[in-house]
Amino acid sequence: MTPTKPSDLIASDKNQNKQAVIAVVGNPNTGKSTLFNLLTGMRQKVANYPGVTVEKRIGELTIGERRFQLIDLPGTYSLAAHSPDERAAIDVLLGRIGDMPAPDAVLVVVDATNIKRNLFVATEVLELGIPVVIALNMVDIAESQHISIDVAALATRLNTVVIPTIAAATRHENLEPLKAALATAVDKTSPKPWALLEDVKQAAAALATELATECAAQTPPSPQQPAAYEVQRALIDKGGEAEKRLVDIFGSNLSRRLQLLRDKLTSGQTLAERDANERYAYIAKILDGIVQVPAGNQQRSLTERIDQIVSHPIIGSLLFVLVMATVFQAVFSWATPLMDLIDGTAGWVTDQVYATLPEGAIASLLADGVVAGVGSVVIFLPQILILFAFIIVLEDSGYMARAAFLMDRSMRWCGLSGHSFVPMLSSFACAVPAIMGTRVIPDTRDRIATIMAAPFMTCSARLPVYALLIAAFIPRQHYFYGLVNLQGLVLLGLYLLGIVGGVLTAFLLKRTILRGSAPTFLMELPPYRTPNIKSVLVRLIERAKAFLVRAGTVIFFVSVVVWSLAYFPRSEILAAEFERQKLAVEASVQIEAAREQAILVLENELAAAQMEQSLLGRMGKTIAPVFKPLGWDWKLSAAVIASFPAREVVIAVLGTTYAVGSDVDEEDEGLRERVRNAAWPDGKKVFTPGIALGLMVFYALCLQCAATVVIIYRETNSWRWPAFAWVYMTGLGYLGALACAQLG
């Protein structure tokens, strides 16, 4: 497949000084964003469209001396807007977003392996009368599937430029011809708008003129004059975003006027059906004789064969549970050697600090603050990487799309659809992007229900907390010839608890304050592919870097601050009393080993006493009565309170508080041992199995993430929902922990 010469098709006649705007449009799964990234490099900025929480990505494309502004629009199958994302896409194309000008050209990204469906939106864009360049993407995959496309003939029939491209993370081709085509397209005189449904276009234009006259007659004249295309979309897409907006402006009477017009323009089928039928007939005519698709595609049939098992309601669901169980088993079984290595290194660094520096505040800051705090979080890096390696491989192979398909049935039970599964899945990494990802959900009530359910999913910040508590309190028991271990099962149970919590929340909301009909869900199942090792590694390194940067910044900051709160103020009276008792021991105990042991006990008592009267100790004791019914001591209460802005902080706080007030001997086995041995003043263990389980349940259900609270506010434009989420989840966590403590 060779590119057509853009210069042959497009004449240059506009001035070349202004920064031209190019919108990038395409179906989901076409490699649109990858192509956008390749064209703009790192010269991008992300913001929201004014007034709506739809992400706007703008990048800069430089060709020779000229600079172009590229706008990456949300992926859409057609210009029929049924969600805020799709409405933003049309608004950009019509130049109806704030002070953003209408685009000078549109780059439509078309998947060469699925050209018929992709041309649906492409032909809609062509109707608008904006110069269009089509990037026929994934031609390498099309070739491997023996799909042949006559690109030159396609360009001639569509009367536009078509450039075959390959835009993948690991390989890209024909970007230069594409850039040249775009540079030429923006200078082209706009072609005349046309319409497949000419009668609908004319009726829409007449209604738009009537509405414009009504706007002008208002006192003062309304500035919100509708575009003819917007009215056309309102006519075709009954109940869609275009109709909703026009009704908002012109009142409910407009719905009746639109319906009268629809009745005139159709007979026996809706306008949307007529549009789809005529458009697919038009596309079939364009593709006739220029696209050859082999009858029995080998890869597709292999995919179909696998799908017969993987997407089967019963076998597929069992397989899904088995896959997830394997992942959680691996998280514990495979990570242990690496975790021991990190733990050993942290212990060695602590020893070196105490051996090198004189005893005092500086050594304590470095060893008990920095090393104990940051080290206690970094130790979970291997587990996080193993979990994400599995998730990335499952996604890249195409399995996760099947999981979404399977989950659609479960989602339907709680009043949601598979639409909500992708954000829910994302929230296993972090709830913030997941909540932002709910923008693809068309119905506002479903969107809010998903936003409320997403924070329940076990994010990567919960994993270290679970890992610490499971390693400390759940025995390493193996079953079924060592294939299944208890720790992995408990972790799986906690993940399931999060899922159940989220699903039940959505269920309750959808049957009470967010009552509404179950939405329809349409999703494309990509063919199974072998994951690219390089791509998996690159993303794993990204994840490791993100985790380590977090440990090096936020956790480091928290560790140091918590250390200072746990260390200061120092009591001179306690220190003097310790010195007096130490001298007495030295004078009275003759045997060296016994003397050293007695002094060590005194040192531990001093450390504990100093910490109790420290700022953290006082704060912890003040808040402790609230958590007393849960069986928590003041150290744990303080750690939990400190972790409300970010839940994984609890590890660093526990690491620091238990290090500052703990035994300073070389046989210490790290935080797990310290937590396991934590005791009340009467010697009773703080963490009974019930209390440890209660703490895990608390972390599974509680909303301890300031970023999530803020993003819920941003996405719902109200403090009502984040306040509800925080109170509801914290209350649920407290009650869960209370139940465990009382029953355990």
Place this chain on the structure above:
Amino acid sequence: MSSQQQEWIALAAVILIAGISIFRWWQRRKRGDSGCSHCEKSCSSPETTSRKLD
């Protein structure tokens, strides 16, 4: 170095670290970031967002 001198140095280090951290966080908030590096990395990470589908 006396224990009191050590305490003053440690306290100064804590204040310096806290000050730098808060200043950097505030600067990023001013630039329009969420102020949470963890979340931003997750957002840009392809496996975690629905944008990967585009």
